[in-house]
Amino acid sequence: MSFRERNPEESKQRIIKAAEKIFAAKGLDGARVDEIAAAAQINKRMIYHYYGSKEGLYMEILRKNYNKVIKVGQRATKLKGSALEKVTQVIRQYFYFLAENEEFVRLIQWESLHHSRYARKILPDIAQVTLPKLKAILKEGIQEGVFRSDLDIRHLVISINAVTMMYFARRDVYSFLWQQDMMHPKTLEERLQHIIDFTLHGILNHRQGEGTTYEKNS
Numbered sequence: 001m002s003f004r005e006r007n008p009e010e011s012k013q014r015i016i017k018a019a020e021k022i023f024a025a026k027g028l029d030g031a032r033v034d035e036i037a038a039a040a041q042i043n044k045r046m047i048y049h050y051y052g053s054k055e056g057l058y059m060e061i062l063r064k065n066y067n068k069v070i071k072v073g074q075r076a077t078k079l080k081g082s083a084l085e086k087v088t089q090v091i092r093q094y095f096y097f098l099a100e101n102e103e104f105v106r107l108i109q110w111e112s113l114h115h116s117r118y119a120r121k122i123l124p125d126i127a128q129v130t131l132p133k134l135k136a137i138l139k140e141g142i143q144e145g146v147f148r149s150d151l152d153i154r155h156l157v158i159s160i161n162a163v164t165m166m167y168f169a170r171r172d173v174y175s176f177l178w179q180q181d182m183m184h185p186k187t188l189e190e191r192l193q194h195i196i197d198f199t200l201h202g203i204l205n206h207r208q209g210e211g212t213t214y215e216k217n218s
Contacts, residue, residue, distance in 0.1 A: 012050055014040040020061050024103035027110035028058045028118070059118055062111070065104045066119075066126050072097045077133045083141030087203070088196055090134070091160060095192050098168045099183065105168045131157075141203075148205050156203065163195050 018039035022031045033054050037044035051057040076090040098105055111119045134153055141147035167174070171182040180187060 008050070011040075011042055011046055014042060015047055015050065015057070016061065016064065019057050020064075020103050020107075023058055023061055023110070024106040027113070028055070029114075031058075055118070059121070062107060062118055063122055065101070065107060066122055068101065068104065069094070069097065070126060070129055073130050073133065077137060082146070083137050083144060084146055084200070084204075086137045087141070087200070090137075091164070091196055091199060092192060094160070095164050095195065096188075098164055099188055102168075105165065108165065109169055138203075142205075145205060147203050151203055156199075159202070160195075160199060163198065167191055 015036065019031070019036045022036050022039060031054065033044050033047055036057070037047055040047075047054075047057060051060055072093050073090065076093045077086060079086060079089050081089075108119075111117070116123075131153060134157070138147060138151050138153060138156070142149050142151065167182070174180075175182045182188075182191075
């Protein structure tokens with residue numbers, strides 16, 4: 001056994017780093033334990049020792065990535081300010097999280113192709129952490145008279161996820177269609193502002209909040 005393999009935490013970190021890239025590129029079915037072990041420069045028996053199976057390692061990768069999303073949401077919802085400012089920050093931080101985490105976007109795409117067979121085992125726990133915080137922000141905005149009183153958290157989450165995730169999942173197609181670098185900082189910010197405008201137009205109480213404004217770059 002090498003020195004690296006005698007250091008469990010260091011070994012796990014290298015396995016996770018290698019597995020994340022390979023699972024994102026090839027999906028669970030296309031990835032091979034031998035390939036992950038070679039990329040991590042570790043004996044493949046250590047992968048089985050730590051994670052039990054290829055599926056167990058894949059679940060750990062998904063869990064790790066979803067935990068990143070939870071942390072992003074927690075940071076945004078803890079910020080001081082109005083409900084409107086908090087919603088804007090949630091969208092902004094999630095958008096740039098996706099921009100900076102290509103592996104996460106690709107993992108979600110692979111899961112979607114397979115009916116989220118593994119993600120569905122993790123998502124209920126995530127929903128218990130994130131949805132109450134989002135509901136609290138919406139309730140705050142409704143009480144302030146800023147948000148519509150008939151908002152449905154489920155539809156709002158689906159809509160925000162759709163307009164953000166699809167941009168990164170299809171960025172190569174959009175780059176070809178418009179002959180533009182969709183990941184250029186200026187282009188990203190323009191897209192984010194459109195998403196914020198689009199979302200707030202749908203959730204603001206226009207009758208009571210005609211004078212409401214928000215800081216686009218907050």
